[in-house]
Amino acid sequence: xxxxxxxxxxxxxxxxxxxxxxxxxxxxxxxxxxxxxxxxxxxxxxxxxxxxxxxxxxxxxxxxxxxxxxxxxxxxxxxxxxxxxxxxxxxxxxxxxxxxxxxxxxxxxxxxxxxxxxxxxxxxxxxxxxxxxxxxxxxxxxxxxxxxxxxxxxxxxxxxxxxxxxxxxxxxxxxxxxxxxxxxxxxxxxxxxxxxxxxxxxxxxxxxxxxxxxxxxxxxxxxxxxxxxxxxxxxxxxxxxxxxxxxxxxxxxxxxxxxxxxxxxxxxxxxxxxxxxxxxxxxxxxxxxxxxxxxxxxxxxxxxxxxxxxxxxxxxxxxxxxxxxxxxxxxxxxxxxxxxxxxxxxxxxxxxxxxxxxxxxxxxxxxxxxxxxxxxxxxxxxxxxxxxxxxxxxxxxxxxxxxxxxxxxxxxxxxxxxxxxxxxxxxxxxxxxxxxxxxxxxxxxxxxxxxxxxxxxxxxxxxxxxxxxxxxxxxx
Amino acid sequence: xxxxxxxxxxxxxxxxxxxxxxxxxxxxxxxxxxxxxxxxxxxxxxxxxxxxxxxxxxxxxxxxxxxxxxxxxxxxxxxxxxxxxxxxxxxxxxxxxxxxxxxxxxxxxxxxxxxxxxxxxxxxxxxxxxxxxxxxxxxxxxxxxxxxxxxxxxxxxxxxxxxxxxxxxxxxxxxxxxxxxxxxxxxxxxxxxxxxxxxxxxxxxxxxxxxxxxxxxxxxxxxxxxxxxxxxxxxxxxxxxxxxxxxxxxxxxxxxxxxxxxxxxxxxxxxxxxxxxxxxxxxxxxxxxxxxxxxxxxxxxxxxxxxxxxxxxxxxxxxxxxxxx
Numbered sequence: 001x002x003x004x005x006x007x008x009x010x011x012x013x014x015x016x017x018x019x020x021x022x023x024x025x026x027x028x029x030x031x032x033x034x035x036x037x038x039x040x041x042x043x044x045x046x047x048x049x050x051x052x053x054x055x056x057x058x059x060x061x062x063x064x065x066x067x068x069x070x071x072x073x074x075x076x077x078x079x080x081x082x083x084x085x086x087x088x089x090x091x092x093x094x095x096x097x098x099x100x101x102x103x104x105x106x107x108x109x110x111x112x113x114x115x116x117x118x119x120x121x122x123x124x125x126x127x128x129x130x131x132x133x134x135x136x137x138x139x140x141x142x143x144x145x146x147x148x149x150x151x152x153x154x155x156x157x158x159x160x161x162x163x164x165x166x167x168x169x170x171x172x173x174x175x176x177x178x179x180x181x182x183x184x185x186x187x188x189x190x191x192x193x194x195x196x197x198x199x200x201x202x203x204x205x206x207x208x209x210x211x212x213x214x215x216x217x218x219x220x221x222x223x224x225x226x227x228x229x230x231x232x233x234x235x236x237x238x239x240x241x242x243x244x245x246x247x248x249x250x251x252x253x254x255x256x257x258x259x260x261x262x263x264x265x266x267x268x269x270x271x272x273x274x275x276x277x278x279x280x281x282x283x284x285x286x287x288x289x290x291x292x293x294x295x296x297x298x299x300x301x302x303x304x305x306x307x308x309x310x311x312x313x314x315x316x317x318x319x320x321x322x323x324x325x326x327x328x329x330x331x332x333x334x335x336x337x338x339x340x341x342x343x344x345x346x347x348x349x350x351x352x353x354x355x356x357x358x359x360x361x362x363x364x365x366x367x368x369x370x371x372x373x374x375x376x377x378x379x380x381x382x383x384x385x386x387x388x389x390x391x392x393x394x395x396x397x398x399x400x401x402x403x404x405x406x407x408x409x410x411x412x413x414x415x416x417x418x419x420x421x422x423x424x425x426x427x428x429x430x431x432x433x434x435x436x437x438x439x440x441x442x443x444x445x446x447x448x449x450x451x452x453x454x455x456x457x458x459x460x461x462x463x464x465x466x467x468x469x470x471x472x473x474x475x476x
Numbered sequence: 477x478x479x480x481x482x483x484x485x486x487x488x489x490x491x492x493x494x495x496x497x498x499x500x501x502x503x504x505x506x507x508x509x510x511x512x513x514x515x516x517x518x519x520x521x522x523x524x525x526x527x528x529x530x531x532x533x534x535x536x537x538x539x540x541x542x543x544x545x546x547x548x549x550x551x552x553x554x555x556x557x558x559x560x561x562x563x564x565x566x567x568x569x570x571x572x573x574x575x576x577x578x579x580x581x582x583x584x585x586x587x588x589x590x591x592x593x594x595x596x597x598x599x600x601x602x603x604x605x606x607x608x609x610x611x612x613x614x615x616x617x618x619x620x621x622x623x624x625x626x627x628x629x630x631x632x633x634x635x636x637x638x639x640x641x642x643x644x645x646x647x648x649x650x651x652x653x654x655x656x657x658x659x660x661x662x663x664x665x666x667x668x669x670x671x672x673x674x675x676x677x678x679x680x681x682x683x684x685x686x687x688x689x690x691x692x693x694x695x696x697x698x699x700x701x702x703x704x705x706x707x708x709x710x711x712x713x714x715x716x717x718x719x720x721x722x723x724x725x726x727x728x729x730x731x732x733x734x735x736x737x738x739x740x741x742x743x744x745x746x747x748x749x750x751x752x753x754x755x756x757x758x759x760x761x762x763x764x765x766x767x768x769x770x771x772x773x774x775x776x777x778x779x780x781x782x783x784x785x786x787x788x789x790x791x792x793x794x795x796x797x798x799x800x801x
Contacts, residue, residue: 055584056584236572237575240572241576249478250576251478254480255478265478266478267477268788
C-alpha cells in the first residue's frame with residue numbers, strides 16, 4: 001500500500017517534499033503520520049471522506065452533460081501545506097492587488113484618469129464586453145466594488161507564486177474550503193492539531209460583516225439575502241451553504257419584486273424590504289430591463305433601485321472589467337499607478353492578441369502557449385498548446401485571427417505538485433491555489449483557500465468541470 | 477418567511493408522507509394475499525385504484541395487474557409522479573432548495589433515503605421480500621418525521637411542513653377506507669365472514685391502527701373500523717386528528733386565535749373541522765361511505781388550494797405593482 005517510499009516528485013516544485021526527498025518543515029508531521037499508518041489505512045480514510053461528502057450531498061452539477069447530472073467534487077485527503085513565510089507574501093500581495101483593482105474600477109467608471117494618462121489603453125477598456133456603461137458615474141456604497149474576490153495563484157518550477165487570473169465577478173469554491181476542512185479534521189485529527197493550522201471557519205462571519213457594512217446608514221438591522229440562480233446552478237450548494245452559515249435568506253429572482261422604489265421579498269406575510277444582496281448571478285442576468293432581456297433569473301427594475309442607493313449589491317455590477325483576461329496584463333501597471341508600489345505578486349507573462357506583434361508571436365508559438373478567451377471562465381474556451389492536437393491549434397488560430405481582442409496567451413507553466421492518492425499509489429499531481437479575499441471596512445484574506453488539483457496524470461487543468469478535484473489547504 | 481420556501485417545505489412533507497403511504501398500501505396487500513383462500517383474480521388492481529391513476533398505469537405501458545407490475549409501477553416507476561421513487565426524488569429536490577431552512581440531519585437522511593432507493597438491486601428485494609423492504613421505507617419516513625420534530629425549530633417553516641404532512645395523511649387514510657368499500661361491493665356474500673374481518677384488519681394494519689383499534693373497540697366490525705379511522709380523536713392517522721392538527725398549525729402561522737378565521741385557508745379548514753365535530757358514523761353510512769369520503773377528498777383539495785393562494789402565491793399589491801410596469 002501507499003507510502004512515500006517510492007514517491008517521485010519529478011522535475012517539478014513539490015509542495016510537500018524538498019528536492020532532496022525530505023519532507024518540507026511544515027509537512028514533517030503529516031508525512032510521518034501517513035508513513036506510520038497500517039497498510040490500507042490511507043485508502044480507507046480516503047473512502048470514508050468521500051462517503052461523508054456524498055452523504056452531506058456536497059455535489060455540483062456538470063454543464064454540457066445530461067441535465068441535472070450530479071457529482072461529488074473529487075477530494076483528496078492529503079492536504080497542501082503553505083509555509084508561514086510564503087503565506088505572508090501571498091496575503092500582502094493580494095491585499096495590494098485587490099486594493100488597486102478596486103481603485104481601478106472606481107476610476108474607469110468615473111474620472112477615467114488611468115485611461116487619460118494612457119497607462120491602460122482606453123479602447124481596450126471601453127471595447128470590453130464586461131465594461132458596463134450603465135455603471136458610469138456611479139459610486140457604490142462605501143466606494144467598494146469587489147467585495148468578494150478569488151484570485152488564482154500558481155507556483156512555477158522556480159518556487160515563486162504567480163497570479164494566473166483574478167476573479168472579481170462571482171468567484172465560487174469557498175464552501176469547499178470550509179467543508180474540506182471539516183472532513184480533514186476528522187481524517188487527521190492529531191496531525192491537524194499538532195501542526196497548528198490557521199482556521200478558515202470565520203469566513204461566513206466575515207462575509208456577513210462585509211455585507212452588513214454596505215447597508216444604508218439609517219437601517220438598523222439590514223435584511224440581507226443571497227441571490228442564487230437556483231438549484232440547477234453548479235454552485236447552488238455553495239449559495240445555500242453560505243446563506244445557512246450566515247443565517248440570511250437564500251432568494252431566487254422569482255422571490256423578489258420591485259415595488260415603491262425598493263426591492264422586496266415575497267413572504268408568507270406579504271412583502272419584506274431587502275437592503276443588501278450578495279448576488280451570485282452574473283451581471284448579464286440580474287435585471288432583464290437593463291441587461292439581457294431574456295433573463296428569467298433576475299429581478300426587473302433591480303438596477304434602478306441599486307443606482308438610487310436603495311439596495312446594495314456585492315459584488316457591484318461592472319466588476320468584470322477588472323478580471324478581463326486582457327486587462328489582466330496591465331494589472332502590474334495598475335498596482336503601480338494607484339499605490340506607487342511595485343507588485344508583491346508577479347503576473348504570468350502575457351501576450352495580448354489584440355497587439356499585432358504579440359499576436360504574430362502567439363500564432364507562431366501555439367504549441368508552447370496556453371491561450372485563453374478574455375471573458376470565459378471555468379476552463380472553457382481555453383487551449384493548452386503543448387497538449388492540443390494540430391487540428392485544435394489550427395482551429396484556435398482561426399478564432400484568434402477572427403477576434404484578436406478576445407484572446408491572450410501565456411507560456412505553459414510547470415505548476416507545482418502535491419502528493420495525491422491515485423488508486424493504491426501516491427503520485428504527484430499539479431495544483432493551483434485560490435485564496436478568497438473580502439473587502440469591507442478592511443481587506444481580509446482567508447488563510448488557506450481552495451487548492452484545486454488536476455487528477456489526471458500530467459494534466460494542468462484543475463477546473464472541477466474538467467476533471468479537477470480539491471485538497472484542503474493548511475496555512476501554518 | 478419566503479413564500480417559495482413555505483411552498484417547498486409544505487410539498488416536501490407531502491411527498492414523503494405520500495411515499496410512506498404507498499409503502500403501506502403495498503405491504504398490507506402482501507399480507508392480505510397470504511391470508512386469502514384463492515390466488516389469482518384481481519387482488520392487486522385495487523392498489524392502483526386507490527391512487528386514482530389507473531389511466532396513467534395503462535398509458536405508461538402496464539397492461540396486466542400482476543403483483544410484479546403493480547409493485548414496480550407504484551414503487552420504482554419514474555414516469556409515474558406518485559411512485560415511491562418519484563415522491564422521494566421530488567422531496568429531495570425540494571429539500572435541496574431549502575437546505576438552509578431544514579436541519580442538516582434532515583437533509584442528510586433524505587438524501588441518503590433517496591440515493592439508496594435508486595439502486596438497481598432494490599426491485600428483486602421488493603418483490604421477494606416485500607415485508608422487509610416496505611417496512612424499511614416506512615421506518616425511514618418515520619425517522620425523517622422524528623428528525624424534523626427534534627432537530628428543527630418549531631417555527632413557521634415547521635408548521636407549514638406539518639400542515640403538508642397532515643393534509644396528505646388525511647387524504648391517504650380516506651383512500652384506504654374508500655378502496656375497502658370498493659372491494660366489498662361486488663362481494664356482498666363475503667360480508668361478516670372470516671375473510672371480511674381479515675380484510676378489515678388489513679385496512680387497520682395499513683394505517684398502523686390495528687393494535688390501537690383493538691384497545692378501543694376489541695371486536696372488528698366494519699362500522700367501528702370506519703368510525704375509528706375517520707373520527708377517533710387521538711389516533712395520529714385518523715382523519716379528524718389530522719384535520720385538527722393541521723388547524724392548530726395554521727393558526728400558529730397566522731397568529732389568529734383558535735376558533736377564528738383570518739384567511740380563506742383557515743375558513744375552509746375550520747369549517748371541515750366543525751363539520752367533523754358534528755357528524756357521526758351513522759350519518760356517514762346513511763350518506764354512503766364512498767360519497768362521504770369523496771366529498772372529504774374534494775374539501776382537502778380546496779384547503780390545499782386556499783393555503784396556496786393565502787401564503788404561496790402572494791402578489792404585490794396591484795396599486796404599487798402597477799407603477800412598475
